Amino acid sequence: MTTATPTTTAGAQVPTPRRRSRLGDRLTAVRAVPMLPAGILLVVFMLGPILYSxxxxxxxxxxRGEGASDTSFVGFTNFTDAFTDADFWNSVVLTLVFTLISAVIGQNVLGMLLALLMERANRLMTFTVTSIVIAAWILPEVVAGYLLYTFFADGGSLNTLLTSVGLPGQDLLFSAPIIAVSFANIWRGAAFSMLVYSAALSSVPGDVYESAALDGAGPVRRFVSVTIPLLRPAIATNLMLTTLQTLSVFGLIFIMTGGGPARQSQTLPLYMYEQAFSYGQLGYGTAVALLLLLIGALASVAYLRLLPEEDKR
Structure with missing residues (x-):
């Protein structure tokens, strides 16, 4: 059986069907009207503050002072003042140390360990540990700050536990404040990494582990050669998110140490707050905020390079 094909007379042009884009017909002024309120809100509440900053x-x-009554353009003076300020560079170093200890190492390693343990635990243990870890995560930052302050304080829970077993008490809020606030941020933020890695581990096929076990790979070799490569996108994404979140931590450190003693825990958010609101220099404080934004952008680019090529498309 043959199928008849439409014929055309010589010289006649067959009209070609109009191709439709993925989003349908071209956007017209009438169709753009419902999007106008959302566009106005984005300009007013997002683009506007960015341009003003x-x-x-x-x-x-x-x-207050001269800059309050007569604001003038000073060019790159705020940035050069920051680069020549020893307190600024002290805050940069402390910010990097705080981020490295509490986000890059602490939250990611602890989150991975918890996710691996939850994968092998029974339902009761999984529910109990998950509830405790997530409870610390959902606590308001101010509440978490006060809880960790009472834990690390001279007469707090940590020293009570240490002295009860015959060990000397420690005043980490005075002797090593950046370590104390780093552990506090790990305690509060490890739940996010645990959830990310738990979701990633649940998507790994079980037959991959079975094949590796048949080849003689032990638990450590399976983790290094199978789990880590398969979780590489999740690891890079989690590193980026926890780093950006940790770079902006303010309330936790402000409640626990206030940036002290002697600026030993004054990260860039606290330095920016001090310059902008304690000293009243809004222009200089905003310049420091932009430099902090630049650090976060550089970290994001570095983490994106860790992603496999197929996940970048």
Whole structure:
């Protein structure tokens, strides 16, 4: 049986069907009207503050003093003042140390260990541990700060436990404040990494582990050669998210140490707050905020390079 094909007379042109884009017909003014309120909100509450922050960073705007009554453009003066300020570089170093200890190492390693343990635990143990870890995560930052302050304080829970077993008490909030706030951030933020890695581990096929076991690979070799490569996208994504979150931590450190003693725990968010609101230098404080944003952007680019090529598309 043959199928008849449509014929056309000589010289006649067959009209070609109009191709439709993935989003349908071309966007017209009438169709754009429902999007107008959302566009206005984005401009007012997102683009507007971003542009205003860029403007402030290049001015001598202040809450009080000369910059409050007569704001003037100062160019890159705020940035050069930051680069020549020893307190700024002290805050940069402490921010990197705080991020490395509490986010890159602490939260990711603890989150991975908890996820691996939850994969092999029974339902009761999984429910109990998950509830405890997530409870610390959902606590308001101010509440968590006060809890960890009472734990590390001179007469707090940590020293009570140490002295009860015959060990000397420690005042980490005074002797090593950046370590104390790093452990506090690990305690509070490890739940996010645990959830990310638990979801990633649940998507790994079981036959992959079975094949590796048949080849003679032990638990450590399976983790290094199978689990880590398969979880590489999740690890890179989690590293990026926890790093960006940790770079902006303010309330936890402010409650526990206030940046002290003697600026030993004054990370960039606290340094920025001090300059902008304690000293009233809004322009300089905004310039420091932009530098902090630049550090976060560089970290994000570095983590994106860890992703496999197929996940970058």
């Amino acid at each position: 860029l403007y402030l960073a290049f001015t001598d705007s202040a809450i």
